[in-house]
Amino acid sequence: MTSNKVTCRFTKKLVMKKVALVWLFIGLFIFSVKAQNIFTYTTPAKEAQLKKLKAKVEANPANIEAHQAFISAFRIHNRMDDPALEAQYNIWTKQFPKIYTVPFAIGEAYANQENPKATAFLLQASILKTR
Secondary structure (H helix, E strand, C coil): CHHHHHHHHHHHHHHHHHHHHHHHHHHHHHHHHHHHHCCCCCCHHHHHHHHHHHHHHHHCCCCHHHHHHHHHHHHHHCCCCCHHHHHHHHHHHHHCCCCCHHHHHHHHHHHHCCCCCHHHHHHHHHHHHHC
């Protein structure tokens, strides 16, 4: 009788451990899949919106509101630390070298995220602003 109770307890503990491991793996899988896909989902409509905002910035690069709208839309559709955003602003900085709002807009967005990349852009904007 006693060995039967011990075996039963041992079996219950073993089953509970296996169930706990299964739930752990399921939870890890769900969170890893969600973390990978949370910012990479784009649709043609979102791409069209970004192209429209990009054209708006290029039409009037001194308009800070256009920059803020572009960065906001980019942040919603992608990650803020996506290299494509910084690359685009590097292109615009070369394309519009005398307009301080270009580096200021990305610098401000990075500063709001407490990203150290903000320093270089804001310094560049302050130099252009004083000229």
